[in-house]
Amino acid sequence: MKILFAAAEAIPFVKTGGLADVIGALPKALLKAGHDVRIVLPKYKAVPDQFRSQLEPVDIIQVPLAWRSQYCGIEELTYEGIPVYFIDNEFYYGRDGIYGYGDDGERFAFFNRAVLEILPYIDFQPDVIHCHDWHAALIPVLLRHHYLHNPFYQSVRTVFTVHNLLYQGIFPYEVMPDLLDLPNDYFTPDGLEYYGNVNYLKAGLVYADHVTTVSPTYAEEIKTEYYGYGLDGLLRSLGGKLSGIVNGIDTKLYNPATDTEIPAKYRTSLNKKRENKPFLQQELGLPVDPKIPLISMVTRLVDSKGLELVRRVLDELLYFDNIQVVVLGTGEYEYEQWFKEAANRHPSKLSAQIKFNDGLSRRIYAGSDIFLMPSKFEPCGISQLLALRYGSIPVVRETGGLNDTVQSFNEFTGEGNGFSFNHYNAHDMLYTLRRAVHMYHQPDQWKKIVRNAFAGDYSWNVSAERYLEIYQSLLN
Secondary structure (H helix, E strand, O other), X not given: XXXXXEOOOEOOOEXXXXXXXXXXXXXXXXXXXXXXXXXXXXXXXXXXXHHHOOOEXXXXXXXXXXXXXXXXXXXEEEEOOEEEEEEEOHHHHOOOOXXXXXXXXXXXXXXXHHHHHOOOXXXXXXXXXXXXXXXXXXXXXXXXXXXXXXXOOOOOEEEEEEOXXXXXXXXXXXXXXXXXXXXXXXXXOOOOEEOOEEEHHHHHHHHOOEEEEOOHHHHHHOOOHHHHOOOHHHHHHOHHHEEEOOOOOOOOOOXXXXXOOOOXXXXXXXXXXXXXXXXXXXXXXXXOOOOOOEEEEEOOEOHHHOHHHHHHHHHHHHHHOOOEEEEEOOEOHHXXXXXXXXXXXXXXXXXXXXXXOHHHHHHHHHHOOEEEEOOOOOOOOOHHHHHHHHOOEEXXXXXXXXXXXXXXXXXXXXXXXXXXEOOOOHHHHHHHHHHHHHHHOOHHHXXXXXXXXXHOOOOOHHHHHHHHHHHHHHHO
16 A cells, blocks of 8 residues: 655654654554555755755745745655655745744645655655645545546545644635635535634545544544533544544654663663662752652643643642652743742652753653643643653543543552543642652562563554555445
Protein backbone atom coordinates (compact mmCIF):
# COMPACT_ATOMS: atom_id res chain seq x y z
CA MET A 1 0.00 0.00 0.00
CA LYS A 2 1.16 3.55 -0.79
CA ILE A 3 0.59 6.04 2.03
CA LEU A 4 1.45 9.74 2.15
CA PHE A 5 1.56 11.56 5.50
CA ALA A 6 0.84 15.30 5.32
CA ALA A 7 1.56 17.25 8.49
CA ALA A 8 2.97 20.52 9.79
CA GLU A 9 5.74 18.95 11.88
CA ALA A 10 7.68 15.75 12.47
CA ILE A 11 10.65 14.75 14.54
CA PRO A 12 13.57 15.06 14.04
CA PHE A 13 12.99 17.92 11.61
CA VAL A 14 10.73 20.28 13.55
CA LYS A 15 8.68 19.86 16.71
CA THR A 16 6.34 21.93 18.87
CA GLY A 17 4.23 19.13 20.35
CA GLY A 18 3.10 15.51 20.29
CA LEU A 19 2.03 15.68 16.63
CA ALA A 20 5.70 15.66 15.66
CA ASP A 21 6.29 12.47 17.66
CA VAL A 22 3.44 10.72 15.85
CA ILE A 23 4.65 11.71 12.37
CA GLY A 24 8.16 10.68 13.34
CA ALA A 25 7.15 7.21 14.56
CA LEU A 26 3.95 5.89 12.91
CA PRO A 27 5.39 5.87 9.36
CA LYS A 28 8.30 3.76 10.63
CA ALA A 29 5.87 1.14 11.94
CA LEU A 30 4.01 1.11 8.60
CA LEU A 31 7.30 0.82 6.70
CA LYS A 32 8.29 -2.10 8.91
CA ALA A 33 4.98 -3.75 7.96
CA GLY A 34 6.04 -3.61 4.31
CA HIS A 35 4.28 -0.52 2.98
CA ASP A 36 5.50 2.39 0.86
CA VAL A 37 5.23 5.33 3.25
CA ARG A 38 6.28 8.92 2.59
CA ILE A 39 5.99 12.24 4.43
CA VAL A 40 5.49 15.80 3.21
CA LEU A 41 6.28 18.84 5.38
CA PRO A 42 6.80 22.59 4.97
CA LYS A 43 10.47 23.54 4.75
CA TYR A 44 10.70 25.82 7.77
CA LYS A 45 13.69 27.93 8.63
CA ALA A 46 13.85 25.86 11.85
CA VAL A 47 14.78 22.64 10.01
CA PRO A 48 18.32 21.90 11.29
CA ASP A 49 21.29 22.41 8.98
CA GLN A 50 22.25 18.74 9.29
CA PHE A 51 19.08 17.89 7.35
CA ARG A 52 19.09 20.92 5.05
CA SER A 53 22.51 19.84 3.78
CA GLN A 54 21.06 16.45 2.77
CA LEU A 55 18.14 17.84 0.78
CA GLU A 56 18.09 17.04 -2.93
CA PRO A 57 16.11 19.23 -5.35
CA VAL A 58 13.31 17.37 -7.13
CA ASP A 59 11.55 20.09 -9.11
CA ILE A 60 10.24 23.64 -9.08
CA ILE A 61 6.55 24.20 -9.83
CA GLN A 62 3.87 26.86 -9.53
CA VAL A 63 1.03 26.18 -7.10
CA PRO A 64 -2.36 27.82 -7.79
CA LEU A 65 -3.81 29.63 -4.80
CA ALA A 66 -7.04 31.15 -6.12
CA TRP A 67 -5.90 34.15 -8.22
CA ARG A 68 -2.23 33.64 -7.23
CA SER A 69 0.39 31.38 -8.71
CA GLN A 70 3.01 30.72 -6.05
CA TYR A 71 6.55 29.38 -6.22
CA CYS A 72 6.99 25.88 -4.81
CA GLY A 73 10.31 24.12 -4.56
CA ILE A 74 10.19 20.36 -3.99
CA GLU A 75 13.14 18.93 -2.06
CA GLU A 76 13.69 15.43 -0.74
CA LEU A 77 15.76 13.38 1.66
CA THR A 78 15.43 9.83 2.89
CA TYR A 79 15.40 9.39 6.66
CA GLU A 80 15.54 5.89 8.15
CA GLY A 81 14.19 4.44 4.93
CA ILE A 82 11.32 6.92 4.51
CA PRO A 83 11.30 9.56 1.73
CA VAL A 84 10.51 12.97 3.20
CA TYR A 85 9.48 15.80 0.88
CA PHE A 86 9.81 19.44 1.86
CA ILE A 87 7.66 22.21 0.38
CA ASP A 88 9.96 25.20 -0.12
CA ASN A 89 8.62 28.75 -0.16
CA GLU A 90 10.66 31.34 1.70
CA PHE A 91 7.81 33.85 1.88
CA TYR A 92 5.63 31.41 3.83
CA TYR A 93 8.15 29.32 5.75
CA GLY A 94 11.41 31.28 5.95
CA ARG A 95 10.49 32.60 9.40
CA ASP A 96 11.80 31.97 12.88
CA GLY A 97 8.53 30.47 14.16
CA ILE A 98 6.27 27.67 12.97
CA TYR A 99 2.78 28.94 13.80
CA GLY A 100 1.14 32.05 15.20
CA TYR A 101 1.36 34.41 12.23
CA GLY A 102 -1.46 36.61 10.94
CA ASP A 103 -1.33 34.88 7.56
CA ASP A 104 -1.40 31.29 8.86
CA GLY A 105 -4.61 30.76 6.90
CA GLU A 106 -2.73 31.51 3.68
CA ARG A 107 0.45 29.68 4.68
CA PHE A 108 -1.36 26.41 5.26
CA ALA A 109 -3.85 26.81 2.42
CA PHE A 110 -0.74 26.91 0.22
CA PHE A 111 0.70 23.83 1.94
CA ASN A 112 -2.50 21.83 1.40
CA ARG A 113 -2.69 22.76 -2.27
CA ALA A 114 1.02 22.08 -2.74
CA VAL A 115 0.72 18.55 -1.26
CA LEU A 116 -1.74 17.67 -4.02
CA GLU A 117 0.12 19.52 -6.77
CA ILE A 118 3.49 17.85 -6.19
CA LEU A 119 2.27 14.24 -6.49
CA PRO A 120 2.85 13.82 -10.27
CA TYR A 121 6.26 15.50 -9.95
CA ILE A 122 7.48 13.14 -7.22
CA ASP A 123 6.05 10.22 -9.22
CA PHE A 124 3.97 9.01 -6.30
CA GLN A 125 0.30 8.09 -6.60
CA PRO A 126 -0.79 7.32 -3.03
CA ASP A 127 -3.63 4.99 -2.17
CA VAL A 128 -4.20 7.06 0.97
CA ILE A 129 -3.25 10.56 2.01
CA HIS A 130 -3.23 10.67 5.82
CA CYS A 131 -3.78 14.29 6.88
CA HIS A 132 -3.02 15.51 10.41
CA ASP A 133 -4.67 18.36 12.35
CA TRP A 134 -6.03 21.58 10.91
CA HIS A 135 -2.81 22.42 9.08
CA ALA A 136 -3.51 19.60 6.57
CA ALA A 137 -7.30 19.37 6.93
CA LEU A 138 -8.13 21.10 3.64
CA ILE A 139 -6.63 18.34 1.52
CA PRO A 140 -9.84 16.23 1.37
CA VAL A 141 -12.04 19.11 0.21
CA LEU A 142 -9.44 20.47 -2.24
CA LEU A 143 -8.98 16.98 -3.65
CA ARG A 144 -12.73 16.64 -4.12
CA HIS A 145 -13.28 20.00 -5.80
CA HIS A 146 -10.11 20.67 -7.79
CA TYR A 147 -8.64 17.28 -8.67
CA LEU A 148 -11.15 14.44 -8.99
CA HIS A 149 -11.68 15.21 -12.67
CA ASN A 150 -8.04 14.13 -13.19
CA PRO A 151 -7.64 10.32 -13.50
CA PHE A 152 -4.34 10.50 -11.57
CA TYR A 153 -6.24 11.48 -8.40
CA GLN A 154 -9.49 9.55 -8.73
CA SER A 155 -8.42 6.53 -6.68
CA VAL A 156 -6.83 8.52 -3.84
CA ARG A 157 -8.57 8.17 -0.46
CA THR A 158 -8.13 10.41 2.59
CA VAL A 159 -7.88 9.84 6.34
CA PHE A 160 -7.91 12.79 8.72
CA THR A 161 -6.57 12.58 12.28
CA VAL A 162 -7.50 15.06 15.01
CA HIS A 163 -4.68 15.34 17.53
CA ASN A 164 -6.24 18.13 19.59
CA LEU A 165 -9.70 19.52 18.83
CA LEU A 166 -8.92 22.73 20.69
CA TYR A 167 -6.89 23.97 17.71
CA GLN A 168 -9.15 24.26 14.65
CA GLY A 169 -7.72 26.86 12.26
CA ILE A 170 -10.61 29.35 12.06
CA PHE A 171 -10.35 32.17 9.52
CA PRO A 172 -12.64 34.81 7.96
CA TYR A 173 -15.05 33.95 5.15
CA GLU A 174 -12.80 35.72 2.65
CA VAL A 175 -10.41 32.74 2.53
CA MET A 176 -13.06 30.82 0.53
CA PRO A 177 -12.69 32.81 -2.70
CA ASP A 178 -9.35 34.46 -1.96
CA LEU A 179 -7.28 31.39 -0.98
CA LEU A 180 -9.21 28.16 -1.45
CA ASP A 181 -10.96 28.99 -4.74
CA LEU A 182 -14.05 27.17 -3.48
CA PRO A 183 -17.64 28.17 -4.36
CA ASN A 184 -20.17 29.04 -1.67
CA ASP A 185 -21.67 25.56 -2.05
CA TYR A 186 -19.04 24.54 0.51
CA PHE A 187 -19.78 27.45 2.86
CA THR A 188 -22.70 25.85 4.67
CA PRO A 189 -23.29 24.47 8.19
CA ASP A 190 -22.74 21.03 6.68
CA GLY A 191 -19.49 22.21 5.07
CA LEU A 192 -16.74 24.63 6.07
CA GLU A 193 -18.92 27.34 7.65
CA TYR A 194 -18.47 27.88 11.40
CA TYR A 195 -20.30 30.82 12.99
CA GLY A 196 -19.72 32.94 9.89
CA ASN A 197 -16.07 31.92 9.51
CA VAL A 198 -14.22 29.14 7.73
CA ASN A 199 -13.06 26.25 9.90
CA TYR A 200 -10.14 24.33 8.35
CA LEU A 201 -10.36 21.41 10.78
CA LYS A 202 -14.06 21.03 10.03
CA ALA A 203 -13.15 20.51 6.37
CA GLY A 204 -11.22 17.41 7.35
CA LEU A 205 -14.06 16.10 9.51
CA VAL A 206 -16.66 16.56 6.77
CA TYR A 207 -14.80 15.61 3.61
CA ALA A 208 -12.21 12.97 4.61
CA ASP A 209 -13.17 9.38 3.87
CA HIS A 210 -12.42 8.42 7.48
CA VAL A 211 -11.68 10.39 10.64
CA THR A 212 -9.56 9.21 13.54
CA THR A 213 -8.47 10.69 16.82
CA VAL A 214 -5.75 9.61 19.17
CA SER A 215 -7.56 7.48 21.75
CA PRO A 216 -10.91 5.67 22.07
CA THR A 217 -11.88 7.69 25.17
CA TYR A 218 -11.13 11.00 23.43
CA ALA A 219 -13.22 9.88 20.43
CA GLU A 220 -16.18 9.63 22.81
CA GLU A 221 -15.34 12.76 24.82
CA ILE A 222 -15.31 15.06 21.79
CA LYS A 223 -18.91 14.10 21.05
CA THR A 224 -19.90 15.99 24.21
CA GLU A 225 -20.41 19.73 24.55
CA TYR A 226 -17.61 20.13 27.12
CA TYR A 227 -14.89 18.59 24.97
CA GLY A 228 -16.37 19.24 21.51
CA TYR A 229 -15.52 22.96 21.19
CA GLY A 230 -18.56 23.65 19.05
CA LEU A 231 -18.16 20.57 16.84
CA ASP A 232 -19.76 17.94 19.08
CA GLY A 233 -22.93 17.74 16.97
CA LEU A 234 -20.94 17.14 13.80
CA LEU A 235 -18.75 14.59 15.53
CA ARG A 236 -21.78 12.68 16.82
CA SER A 237 -23.14 12.59 13.27
CA LEU A 238 -20.01 10.87 11.92
CA GLY A 239 -21.01 7.53 13.44
CA GLY A 240 -18.73 4.73 12.24
CA LYS A 241 -16.66 7.16 10.19
CA LEU A 242 -14.91 8.22 13.45
CA SER A 243 -12.41 5.94 15.22
CA GLY A 244 -10.15 6.35 18.23
CA ILE A 245 -6.67 4.79 18.06
CA VAL A 246 -4.16 5.22 20.88
CA ASN A 247 -0.78 6.66 19.95
CA GLY A 248 2.40 4.73 20.60
CA ILE A 249 5.97 5.86 21.16
CA ASP A 250 9.20 5.12 19.36
CA THR A 251 10.43 2.34 21.64
CA LYS A 252 13.80 2.27 19.88
CA LEU A 253 14.38 5.97 20.48
CA TYR A 254 13.06 5.78 24.04
CA ASN A 255 14.73 2.70 25.47
CA PRO A 256 16.22 2.72 29.00
CA ALA A 257 18.43 -0.21 28.02
CA THR A 258 20.28 1.88 25.41
CA ASP A 259 19.56 5.50 26.37
CA THR A 260 22.86 7.38 26.42
CA GLU A 261 21.35 10.24 28.45
CA ILE A 262 20.83 8.20 31.64
CA PRO A 263 23.64 7.10 34.02
CA ALA A 264 22.45 3.53 34.68
CA LYS A 265 20.86 1.54 31.87
CA TYR A 266 18.23 -1.11 32.56
CA ARG A 267 15.51 -3.18 30.94
CA THR A 268 13.04 -4.44 33.53
CA SER A 269 15.12 -4.31 36.71
CA LEU A 270 13.69 -2.03 39.39
CA ASN A 271 17.00 -2.15 41.28
CA LYS A 272 18.94 -1.01 38.22
CA LYS A 273 16.40 1.74 37.55
CA ARG A 274 16.84 3.00 41.11
CA GLU A 275 20.55 3.55 40.48
CA ASN A 276 19.53 6.60 38.43
CA LYS A 277 17.79 8.33 41.32
CA PRO A 278 20.83 9.56 43.31
CA PHE A 279 22.36 11.00 40.13
CA LEU A 280 19.12 12.86 39.39
CA GLN A 281 18.76 14.16 42.95
CA GLN A 282 22.32 15.46 42.80
CA GLU A 283 21.76 17.09 39.40
CA LEU A 284 18.61 18.81 40.67
CA GLY A 285 20.24 20.00 43.90
CA LEU A 286 17.93 17.91 46.08
CA PRO A 287 19.12 15.89 49.10
CA VAL A 288 20.42 12.52 47.91
CA ASP A 289 18.25 9.94 49.63
CA PRO A 290 17.08 6.86 47.69
CA LYS A 291 14.30 6.16 50.20
CA ILE A 292 12.41 9.42 49.58
CA PRO A 293 9.80 9.01 46.80
CA LEU A 294 10.56 11.37 43.94
CA ILE A 295 7.51 12.68 42.05
CA SER A 296 8.02 14.20 38.60
CA MET A 297 6.19 16.28 36.02
CA VAL A 298 7.52 16.78 32.49
CA THR A 299 4.93 19.04 30.93
CA ARG A 300 4.00 22.20 29.13
CA LEU A 301 3.13 24.74 31.81
CA VAL A 302 -0.39 25.51 30.62
CA ASP A 303 -3.82 25.29 32.21
CA SER A 304 -4.95 22.21 30.25
CA LYS A 305 -2.24 20.13 31.97
CA GLY A 306 -4.05 20.33 35.31
CA LEU A 307 -1.69 22.83 36.90
CA GLU A 308 -4.47 24.54 38.85
CA LEU A 309 -4.91 21.29 40.77
CA VAL A 310 -1.19 21.18 41.47
CA ARG A 311 -1.09 24.79 42.65
CA ARG A 312 -3.98 24.15 45.02
CA VAL A 313 -2.32 21.36 47.00
CA LEU A 314 1.43 21.32 46.28
CA ASP A 315 2.40 23.42 49.34
CA GLU A 316 0.30 21.17 51.56
CA LEU A 317 1.94 18.09 50.09
CA LEU A 318 5.46 19.47 50.48
CA TYR A 319 4.89 20.74 54.04
CA PHE A 320 3.41 17.53 55.41
CA ASP A 321 4.77 14.64 53.30
CA ASN A 322 8.29 13.27 53.10
CA ILE A 323 8.64 13.50 49.33
CA GLN A 324 10.56 15.31 46.61
CA VAL A 325 9.11 16.87 43.44
CA VAL A 326 10.68 17.93 40.14
CA VAL A 327 8.90 19.93 37.44
CA LEU A 328 10.44 20.31 33.97
CA GLY A 329 8.84 22.47 31.30
CA THR A 330 8.06 25.89 29.92
CA GLY A 331 4.80 27.64 29.14
CA GLU A 332 2.67 30.43 30.52
CA TYR A 333 4.55 33.05 32.53
CA GLU A 334 2.15 32.79 35.47
CA TYR A 335 2.89 29.09 35.97
CA GLU A 336 6.61 29.46 35.37
CA GLN A 337 6.82 32.10 38.11
CA TRP A 338 4.62 30.15 40.52
CA PHE A 339 6.82 27.05 40.34
CA LYS A 340 9.97 29.13 40.74
CA GLU A 341 8.53 30.75 43.87
CA ALA A 342 7.36 27.39 45.20
CA ALA A 343 10.88 26.03 44.74
CA ASN A 344 12.20 28.95 46.78
CA ARG A 345 9.72 28.08 49.54
CA HIS A 346 10.74 24.40 49.50
CA PRO A 347 14.37 24.30 48.31
CA SER A 348 15.05 20.83 49.74
CA LYS A 349 11.87 19.29 48.32
CA LEU A 350 11.03 20.96 45.00
CA SER A 351 13.17 21.53 41.90
CA ALA A 352 11.61 23.76 39.22
CA GLN A 353 13.44 23.33 35.92
CA ILE A 354 11.81 25.99 33.74
CA LYS A 355 13.31 25.00 30.42
CA PHE A 356 13.20 22.44 27.64
CA ASN A 357 15.89 19.78 27.94
CA ASP A 358 15.40 16.39 26.30
CA GLY A 359 18.33 14.75 28.08
CA LEU A 360 17.12 15.92 31.49
CA SER A 361 13.60 14.72 30.70
CA ARG A 362 14.95 11.22 30.10
CA ARG A 363 16.93 11.30 33.34
CA ILE A 364 13.75 12.38 35.12
CA TYR A 365 11.76 9.49 33.66
CA ALA A 366 14.55 7.10 34.67
CA GLY A 367 15.26 8.58 38.10
CA SER A 368 11.79 9.42 39.41
CA ASP A 369 9.45 6.98 41.11
CA ILE A 370 6.06 8.57 40.39
CA PHE A 371 4.97 10.61 37.36
CA LEU A 372 2.13 13.11 37.85
CA MET A 373 -0.12 14.01 34.87
CA PRO A 374 -3.46 15.43 36.12
CA SER A 375 -4.63 16.87 32.79
CA LYS A 376 -7.91 18.73 32.39
CA PHE A 377 -8.09 17.00 29.00
CA GLU A 378 -5.54 14.88 27.15
CA PRO A 379 -6.38 13.54 23.66
CA CYS A 380 -3.74 10.82 24.01
CA GLY A 381 -0.63 11.91 25.82
CA ILE A 382 2.92 10.82 25.18
CA SER A 383 4.48 11.62 28.56
CA GLN A 384 2.64 8.91 30.49
CA LEU A 385 3.76 6.34 27.89
CA LEU A 386 7.38 7.44 28.25
CA ALA A 387 7.04 7.27 32.04
CA LEU A 388 5.68 3.73 31.83
CA ARG A 389 8.47 2.75 29.43
CA TYR A 390 11.04 3.98 31.97
CA GLY A 391 9.20 2.54 35.00
CA SER A 392 8.08 5.84 36.55
CA ILE A 393 4.55 5.07 37.75
CA PRO A 394 1.88 7.48 36.46
CA VAL A 395 -0.73 9.22 38.57
CA VAL A 396 -3.27 10.56 36.06
CA ARG A 397 -6.77 11.90 35.68
CA GLU A 398 -9.14 9.57 33.84
CA THR A 399 -9.50 11.53 30.61
CA GLY A 400 -8.68 10.85 26.96
CA GLY A 401 -5.68 8.65 26.31
CA LEU A 402 -4.70 8.71 29.98
CA ASN A 403 -7.81 6.67 30.69
CA ASP A 404 -6.93 4.22 27.90
CA THR A 405 -3.28 3.67 28.83
CA VAL A 406 -3.10 3.85 32.64
CA GLN A 407 -5.01 1.28 34.67
CA SER A 408 -5.31 1.98 38.39
CA PHE A 409 -3.50 -0.56 40.56
CA ASN A 410 -5.62 -3.12 42.40
CA GLU A 411 -3.70 -4.40 45.42
CA PHE A 412 -6.00 -7.43 45.70
CA THR A 413 -5.49 -8.74 42.16
CA GLY A 414 -2.05 -7.22 41.46
CA GLU A 415 -3.35 -5.70 38.21
CA GLY A 416 -2.72 -2.14 37.05
CA ASN A 417 0.23 0.00 35.96
CA GLY A 418 -0.50 3.26 37.77
CA PHE A 419 -3.02 5.29 39.76
CA SER A 420 -5.93 7.42 38.56
CA PHE A 421 -8.72 9.72 39.72
CA ASN A 422 -11.87 10.77 37.90
CA HIS A 423 -13.05 14.23 38.93
CA TYR A 424 -11.11 17.40 38.16
CA ASN A 425 -10.59 18.03 41.85
CA ALA A 426 -7.39 18.94 43.67
CA HIS A 427 -8.04 16.84 46.73
CA ASP A 428 -8.98 13.79 44.67
CA MET A 429 -5.57 14.20 43.05
CA LEU A 430 -3.92 14.66 46.46
CA TYR A 431 -5.57 11.51 47.83
CA THR A 432 -4.45 9.52 44.78
CA LEU A 433 -0.88 10.81 45.02
CA ARG A 434 -0.73 9.85 48.68
CA ARG A 435 -2.08 6.40 47.80
CA ALA A 436 0.76 6.03 45.28
CA VAL A 437 3.31 7.12 47.90
CA HIS A 438 1.79 4.65 50.39
CA MET A 439 2.24 1.84 47.85
CA TYR A 440 5.81 2.98 47.18
CA HIS A 441 6.59 2.20 50.82
CA GLN A 442 5.27 -1.35 50.38
CA PRO A 443 8.12 -2.95 48.39
CA ASP A 444 6.27 -6.09 47.29
CA GLN A 445 3.30 -4.13 45.97
CA TRP A 446 5.52 -1.53 44.28
CA LYS A 447 7.47 -4.24 42.47
CA LYS A 448 4.19 -5.56 41.04
CA ILE A 449 3.21 -2.13 39.75
CA VAL A 450 6.60 -1.49 38.16
CA ARG A 451 6.62 -4.99 36.67
CA ASN A 452 3.23 -4.28 35.10
CA ALA A 453 4.53 -0.99 33.70
CA PHE A 454 7.57 -2.67 32.14
CA ALA A 455 5.39 -5.43 30.65
CA GLY A 456 3.26 -3.07 28.54
CA ASP A 457 3.67 -2.71 24.78
CA TYR A 458 3.92 1.02 24.12
CA SER A 459 5.17 0.68 20.55
CA TRP A 460 3.26 1.67 17.43
CA ASN A 461 2.83 -1.96 16.30
CA VAL A 462 -0.75 -2.50 17.49
CA SER A 463 -1.92 0.99 16.50
CA ALA A 464 -0.29 0.69 13.06
CA GLU A 465 -2.35 -2.44 12.43
CA ARG A 466 -5.52 -0.52 13.27
CA TYR A 467 -4.60 2.24 10.82
CA LEU A 468 -3.86 -0.33 8.13
CA GLU A 469 -7.30 -1.87 8.65
CA ILE A 470 -8.88 1.55 8.09
CA TYR A 471 -6.78 2.26 5.00
CA GLN A 472 -7.67 -1.14 3.54
CA SER A 473 -11.38 -0.66 4.21
CA LEU A 474 -11.32 2.50 2.09
CA LEU A 475 -9.73 0.72 -0.85
CA ASN A 476 -12.13 -2.23 -0.99
